[in-house]
Structure formats: C-alpha cells, structure tokens
Amino acid sequence: MKIGIVGFYALPQTYDVEMTREESVFAAAKGALKDAGLEREDIDTVVSASSDFYDGRTISSSMLIGASGAYLKDESKAEEDGLFAVLYAIQRLRTYHRTALVVAHTHSWTFNPHKVSTFMLDPLFDRQNELLNDVTLAALQANAYMHSYRVSEEDIALAALKNLENASRNPLAFRRIVGITLDEILDSEIYSTPIRELTMAPCCDGAAAVVLAREDVIEDLSLDAVWIEGVGAATDSYIRDRDLLEMNSLGIAAKKAYEMSGINNPLDEIDFAEVNERFAYQELMIYEALKLCQKGRGKYLIRSGITERDGDFPVNISGGSMGGDSIIANGLYRLIEAAKLIKRGFGEKALVHSQWGLLAQKNIVFVLRG
C-alpha cells in the first residue's frame, strides 16, 4: 500500500516572541489541511512531534490537542525530529487509518537549545564535563574528520557558503545573508575550533505540518500527491562507543530507503536532496554515508559544485539547516522543501534526511517521487 503526501505547510522560520506554541501549531496544521483541500473531519489520526525538554513541560502535546485538530481523535506524539513522526504516521496508515496529519514545532527563543544537548549526555560522567555539548562534540568530530581525510576549513566553509547562498533566496529561512562571501564565513566568530557561527545551524522557531493519505483515499478523492517510495531509519550507540569518523546509522538508514525504493545508484537515480546538516562539516560526511561518493571524498563533491543548486545533484536548495534549525520541525522543513520542488517539476525523485541526538546518533532517510 502506497502512502502519499497530499498537503503541507510551513511557517517562516523566525524568532517570534509574540507567537505561542499553540498559535504556530494551529497555523501549520490549518495550512496543511487547506493545502490538501481537506477538513479536520477528514483526518483519522494526528501525530505531533515536540519535546518535553524544549517545551519545558511534560507531555508536551497535551496543550496542543486543540491546535493540531486532534481533539477527540486518535492522537499520538513522537519525540525527536518530525520526520520520525512521519515514519510513525506511515505505520499508522499501513495498519488501520486512512489519513494522517503530522505537525512538528520548536520554539527556541525562550532558552538556549544547545543547553538541552547537555542533558543528552551520560549524567554520571560526561555531563559533569562543563565543556561538553553538541557544539564542542561536533568540533571534535570535525577535527578528527578533517585530520583523517585532509579536509581544509575552506572545504567546510564552501559547504556552508552553498547553503547560506541558497538560504538567502528562501523566504522560509531564518538566516538570510544576501551576498554572503567565503571570507565572511571564515572570519565569523569561533565557538569551538573549527566550528564557527556561520558553519553551524542557527536555532530558531518553526512549525510545519504535512497531511498523509493512503493510495486508495488519494484515488477516491482525486488528491494531488507526492509519493513516499522508501523510508529507512537507524540509531547508533552513545557517543563514547562510536567511531567519530563514521555516520553508521545514516549509512544503514539510507541503505534501507534505497532498497525499499529500488535505488542502486543514488547519484544517478535521485534528482536532488534535502539534508539536515546541523554543522557544515556534517554535509560532507552525509554525502559519504548516503553513498553519493566514497569515504573521505565529500570535499570533492563540494569543490566541484555538483551539489550547488545548478549542479547535477543539488543538495539543500532551501539552504538546509544553515538557513535555520527549528530543531524538532527541521525534518519536516526538509520534507516540505523537497515535496515543493517535486510539485514544481524541479525533479522526479528526491532524498530527504534528518537526524537526531549528539553527533547525529539517529538518522532517517526518505525517498520521494512525484
């Protein structure tokens, strides 16, 4: 049974101290339903993605029932990235329900989300190290990767430049710097070598929603759909027991998604990709784990311009996470940007990726088809 995306909506990523979580979830859910041409009554199940930690309250979905349209409906919540909520909704559709609404949000302005990363650390040992957080861990991985594969800081900055240039044209992006240059990136403030302000994703507010439906419903109601051809997800060990040079769980997730969608050579068979690179160096590692190139050769994809918006395999035409990281909603933004491009006829097949956890402990990959 095939599942299709029949509607989507994403709010501009921003810092909006005036907007409550309920308001943004409501706007996203309403927008996606309108896009699908459906009413709240047409939705069988609602899956929301939000985090108790980021929202500062337990059972973070409890106050969102009205906003997400889940009142007196089948409802569940997926923690972590919104793409995992989509995977969960697919499972719901393949077992019983006919239509699903998935909505994800994060409001970052009230606190520093990087602080939350320290609560992902082993409380008995690593959390006692005041220097350890998602940024410094990424810095350690970046340095190990750069050292092993002779990747320069300029290679990393080129990945950031590509995405920031793309973000400057994306009305939904949070960080839009028109005319951004390589020197500006290389001169931006250092947080932890080699991670700089412009080579890490800026946390921001965002909310996004998608409506999914089963093939029979799509045909019955003559809905316009972007099809989900393949999904793969995998999770790795805690940071202490991982190879810093590998994104093993992403490799496995991609393999599953490729198998499910019958893809043998992703670089040839997929037209473009939207990936969640919380740090610019990760984009190179993501290329390798997605088997777009050999290990350590991600820098050549960047240098050659293959992944530029007018290249053979554009990656992050939306600007990716460099344009704004609305954390839990990030994966849905990637999915929506890819679905939008397919609908506009930019390409037939797209890859969508998102990640969760310290050093991308969990990864999820979707293959979409127009």
Added chain:
Amino acid sequence: MLIKNKDMAVERYEGFPFVARFRWTAGEIYEVFLEKMKEGKIFGARCDCGYVVVPPRIICPRCLKKLDQSNLVELPQKGVVLSKTDVKFKMDSAGNFEKTDEILVAVKINGANSILFLKALEPVEIDDEVEIVWKEEKEGIPGDILGVRGVKK
C-alpha cells in the same frame, strides 16, 4: 572484588506523603568505577567479544552481552588523542554562552575501545600520547579527573 554500598538500599514507600530521598544508583559496575576513582584508578569492563567499555556499562556496546563485576579490568592511565578542539565558549547552568579558552580532547585510553571526552590541561595535538591528571583529594566523582596532559618523550 565486590563493592556494595549499603547506604544505597532504598526503603519501599507506602502511602502519603511521598518523600523524595534523592537516591540514585549508578548501577552495579558503574558504582565500582566511581569508587575506584577515589584511588585514582580507571576501570573498564572487558566483554568476551574483546570490547573494552569505559566507564563500564552493563551491556556491551558491540555485542550487547550482559556484563558484570567479573568483567571489570583496571586500565592504564595513558591514551592517545583522537581529536581536540579549542573551546572558546562554554555554557553556564542557565545556558548563557560565556567566553573561555580551554581545550577539549577525545582520548582513547590504551586497551579501551570507548572514547573519553576530557579537558586537556596543556596544548596537545591529534595522535599525541597523553596521561590522566588527578585531583589531590579524590571523592569518587568524575571531577576527580582534572584532565589530560602530554606524556614527556
């Protein structure tokens, strides 16, 4: 080598009011790791598959076998730097970034498979051999380890 802290025994609660005792166990073998830190020793757990996990955990990260106190092994105090970063900002307890200038390293202790993330007390480079530096008065907490410094060749 069985270390059992009797103070860790938890009473069963009946009825109200519920009293929070703020007791938490680190687990059967993690507890030993913390206890042994008082003596300035680092213990890991060696699984039958050969994987050495440090700090020791009850499930082998590689083969998922259950580990217990019989798997504990003392590890050397030296290791190799896998990666390092010059940390320019750290966060206070409220999450505010404040300027700093410290070094964080990922170290593989000789004979272990896990990576330890520790401060470097002096500039070191990737692939350098380093040793663990302990506090004078040790309490059996992670803070007993001040960090690492280069091994003089």
